[in-house]
Amino acid sequence: MIPQTTETTPKEVVSAALFVEPELIKRIIAAELPKNLQDAALYAVSGGGKRVRPALTLLCCEAVGGSWDEAMAAAVAVEYIHCFSLVHDDLPCIDDDNLRRGKATLHIHTNEAMAILAGDLLLPLAMQQISNGTLEPTLEAQLCHTLSKATVEMVRGQVYDTLGGLPEHLNDLEGLESIHRNKTGSLIHGACKMGALCGNATDDQLQAIDTFGHCIGLMFQIVDDLIDLHSPAHHVGKATGKDAAAGKTTYPGVLGVEKSKAAIEKLKKQAKTALKTLGKTGKTLQTFNVWMACRTR
Amino acid sequence: MIPQTTETTPKEVVSAALFVEPELIKRIIAAELPKNLQDAALYAVSGGGKRVRPALTLLCCEAVGGSWDEAMAAAVAVEYIHCFSLVHDDLPCIDDDNLRRGKATLHIHTNEAMAILAGDLLLPLAMQQISNGTLEPTLEAQLCHTLSKATVEMVRGQVYDTLGGLPEHLNDLEGLESIHRNKTGSLIHGACKMGALCGNATDDQLQAIDTFGHCIGLMFQIVDDLIDLHSPAHHVGKATGKDAAAGKTTYPGVLGVEKSKAAIEKLKKQAKTALKTLGKTGKTLQTFNVWMACRTR
Numbered sequence: 001m002i003p004q005t006t007e008t009t010p011k012e013v014v015s016a017a018l019f020v021e022p023e024l025i026k027r028i029i030a031a032e033l034p035k036n037l038q039d040a041a042l043y044a045v046s047g048g049g050k051r052v053r054p055a056l057t058l059l060c061c062e063a064v065g066g067s068w069d070e071a072m073a074a075a076v077a078v079e080y081i082h083c084f085s086l087v088h089d090d091l092p093c094i095d096d097d098n099l100r101r102g103k104a105t106l107h108i109h110t111n112e113a114m115a116i117l118a119g120d121l122l123l124p125l126a127m128q129q130i131s132n133g134t135l136e137p138t139l140e141a142q143l144c145h146t147l148s149k150a151t152v153e154m155v156r157g158q159v160y161d162t163l164g165g166l167p168e169h170l171n172d173l174e175g176l177e178s179i180h181r182n183k184t185g186s187l188i189h190g191a192c193k194m195g196a197l198c199g200n201a202t203d204d205q206l207q208a209i210d211t212f213g214h215c216i217g218l219m220f221q222i223v224d225d226l227i228d229l230h231s232p233a234h235h236v237g238k239a240t241g242k243d244a245a246a247g248k249t250t251y252p253g254v255l256g257v258e259k260s261k262a263a264i265e266k267l268k269k270q271a272k273t274a275l276k277t278l279g280k281t282g283k284t285l286q287t288f289n290v291w292m293a294c295r296t297r
Numbered sequence: 298m299i300p301q302t303t304e305t306t307p308k309e310v311v312s313a314a315l316f317v318e319p320e321l322i323k324r325i326i327a328a329e330l331p332k333n334l335q336d337a338a339l340y341a342v343s344g345g346g347k348r349v350r351p352a353l354t355l356l357c358c359e360a361v362g363g364s365w366d367e368a369m370a371a372a373v374a375v376e377y378i379h380c381f382s383l384v385h386d387d388l389p390c391i392d393d394d395n396l397r398r399g400k401a402t403l404h405i406h407t408n409e410a411m412a413i414l415a416g417d418l419l420l421p422l423a424m425q426q427i428s429n430g431t432l433e434p435t436l437e438a439q440l441c442h443t444l445s446k447a448t449v450e451m452v453r454g455q456v457y458d459t460l461g462g463l464p465e466h467l468n469d470l471e472g473l474e475s476i477h478r479n480k481t482g483s484l485i486h487g488a489c490k491m492g493a494l495c496g497n498a499t500d501d502q503l504q505a506i507d508t509f510g511h512c513i514g515l516m517f518q519i520v521d522d523l524i525d526l527h528s529p530a531h532h533v534g535k536a537t538g539k540d541a542a543a544g545k546t547t548y549p550g551v552l553g554v555e556k557s558k559a560a561i562e563k564l565k566k567q568a569k570t571a572l573k574t575l576g577k578t579g580k581t582l583q584t585f586n587v588w589m590a591c592r593t594r
Contacts (some may be wrong), residue, residue: 033453034462068360088417112390116413117456119383123420124448130439143436144428151421156330159414165331 009050010093010291012284016058017051019068020075024054027076031125039088040118041125045083045180047101053188054079057195059288060209063281066199073129074143080126081151082187085158087119094162123151135198142197150190157183161248172254177218179249185217186254192216204277211274212285216292219267222260223295225250229257268293306347307588309581313355314348316365328422337415338422339408342380344398349517350485350576351376354492356585360578363496367494370426371440371491377423378448379484382455384416391459408517420448432495439494447487454480458545469551474515476546481521482514489513501574508571509582513589516564519557520592522547526554542584565590 024045028038054075061071090097090105091112100110107115130143160166160179170178192213196206229252251260271289275282321342325335351372358368387394387402388409395405404412427440457463457476467475489510493503526549548557568586572579 002508031449034456034464036460036462037453037456046558060584077492084417088413091413094413113388113459114390114456116388117452119459120381120416120455121449123417124445127424127441128449131438131445133438133442137438138434140441141428141430141434144424144437144441145430148421148424148428152328152418152425155414155418155421156334158417159331159334159411162410163333163414164332167331208456267319 005232006278007035008291008295009283010287011290013050013052013055013288014067014139016055019058020051020054020072020079023072023076024079027129028125031128033121036110036114037118037121040106040114041121043109044087044106044118044122045080047083047086047103049101051079052084053191054215056188056191056213057092057198059284060192060195060213061199062195063275063278063285064196064201064205064209065281071195071198073132073135074086074147075191076148077126077129078187078191078194080122080129081147081154084119084126085154085187087115087122089158091115094158122196125137139197143194146190146193146197150186153182153186154184157181157186172249176249176254180218180251182223184221185214188217188220189213196222208274208277208282212271212289215271215274216265216289219264219271219292222243222264222267223292225252226257226264227296228259264293288289305588305592306549307581307584309356310347310349310352310585310588313352313365316355317348317351317369317376320369320373321376324426325422328425330418333407333411334415334418334549337403337411338418340406341384341403341415341419342377344380344383344400346398348376350379350488353485353488353510353513353585354495356581357489357492357510358496359492360572360575361493361496361498361502361506362578363492368492368495370429370432370497371444372488374423374426374440374444375484375488375491378444378451379425381416381419381423382451382484384412384419386455388412388437391455427491436494443487443490443494445482450479450483451481454478454483469546473546473548473551477515477518477548481518482511485514485517486510503578505571505574509568509586512564512568512571513586516561516568516589517587519548519561519564520589522549523554523557523561524593561590 025042028041028045033041057075057078058068058071062068073182086100087106089095090100091107097105099105105115108117111145124148127144130147131140136145157179161183166175189210190213192209193206196209201209211264228250255263268289272286275285275289278285322339325338325342330338354368354372355365359365383397384403386392387397388404388416394402396402402412403415423444424441427444427593432440439534453563456477458480463472486507487510489506490503493506524548548560552560565586569583572582572586575582
């Protein structure tokens with residue numbers, strides 16, 4: 001279960017991802033589920049991947065003066081939500097994907113009913129992690145609020161992306177930004193904010209992480225769009241060129257490659273400026289920011 | 298949007314159900330969803346039904362000295378979870394139901410993708426209702442914990458019922474009880490407990506409601522099994538005899554009709570005894586208890 005990393009992944013991100021990894025497993029086993037459901041849930045969270053979201057939760061906690069341990073429950077919760085969304089998105093009636101990170105998707109590995117129910121499980125299991133009385137009640141309430149809001153927005157983004165429903169007054173770029181901000185950006189932003197809350201951030205720190213999270217969240221998806229367009233599949237580890245084949249609107253599709261890259265640069269600068277508030281403790285997030293903007297898989 | 302009731306439904310239950318009804322709608326509209334998703338969510342929560350769970354939340358709050366208003370967010374949250382579970386259970390790969398309370402199920406009314414995503418929406422939307430800062434933080438954390446735990450158990454029960462996975466050492470009756478306690482009982486118990494928490498219950502009151510909730514939760518499903526066996530479909534408002542046709546184990550199937558009725562009587566007595574702790578304010582729940590044990594639809 002070693003997270004998928006490359007030589008370019010900053011070592012702090014790799015360390016944070018590795019720190020979360022065993023907890024993702026342990027907390028599913030602790031839930032005392034039926035064996036078939038436990039196996040499905042373990043399969044759903046064991047696909048590897050970069051673990052960007054839980055790593056961000058730990059690193060944002062650290063960046064405001066907290067410890068990784070303090071943010072563990074929130075990090076696990078965020079990753080469970082991400083994994084639930086992947087399982088449901090892969091279903092035949094939604095994105096109809098048979099492979100995810102080189103492995104059979106859950107409904108192929110088991111069956112559709114189990115994939116739906118394992119997804120349905122991971123969502124409340126995520127909420128349980130951050131409301132089981134191990135954290136301070138006010139913090140638990142804030143975390144539940146942040147995560148449930150982000151999850152609602154993620155589902156909204158998935159609906160926009162799959163079934164339409166964007167407000168008609170939006171132009172192509174605004175529509176695309178709305179899809180990305182909801183579908184991908186909200187949970188990444190939520191991951192950052194939850195980390196900051198766990199680290200008992202001051203208002204200024206919270207504001208800085210808030211801006212950083214919004215920038216990184218949108219940037220993540222624009223970079224993904226460029227990767228899908230350009231990189232050979234064996235480098236990325238999943239099918240590429242899929243967006244264009246599916247007729248999906250993407251940043252390079254709407255803005256062109258150069259303007260997409262400029263949009264990434266702009267978000268990187270905004271994030272960098274916001275992080276200055278954090279001073280020295282923001283250094284790892286600065287590294288993260290640079291990495292995120294130039295990653296190629 | 299008038300809840301489905303009969304001449305036998307106690308007027309307090311009807312009043313509580315009617316009190317919740319408009320909030321179920323208002324809070325979806327307040328979420329500012331895409332029009333297609335909003336329509337699907339509204340359809341999912343507008344099927345009528347007895348609204349047993351949210352009514353219990355209000356009545357249990359009242360029974361420990363609180364007001365219906367104090368328990369509204371929790372009541373709505375419980376019903377959103379119930380509605381999400383119905384939408385996903387009805388899907389072709391799970392129970393494959395085309396009708397629910399005489400109306401087309403959501404995946405028939407829209408499509409499977411929308412039914413999955415609308416269910417995925419209602420779950421975090423439920424959690425948002427009880428963590429948005431309008432209640433006291435400690436209460437919000439307790440409610441989130443109670444509801445997420447109940448939802449995990451509900452999914453576990455659905456897996457037992459649909460895909461198996463019961464521990465092998467259980468005999469038929471123990472297995473059946475485990476299915477019912479998880480699939481149906483947990484959320485009904487959660488509904489009661491959340492109401493008591495909203496009413497700021499004492500430990501003794503909480504204990505009474507806890508026992509009441511467990512009894513009512515199991516009783517609800519045994520009564521349902523008997524209704525499925527005996528009542529003509531036009532009286533119940535849905536297909537009956539379906540359990541037997543599907544080869545599902547039921548209480549009358551395992552215990553016979555008379556012993557099933559005896560089990561209901563036993564649970565009714567246990568609930569009645571527990572409610573004595575509440576004194577006069579427990580009167581409505583006593584009425585509820587009697588109604589629940591003898592309802593025929």
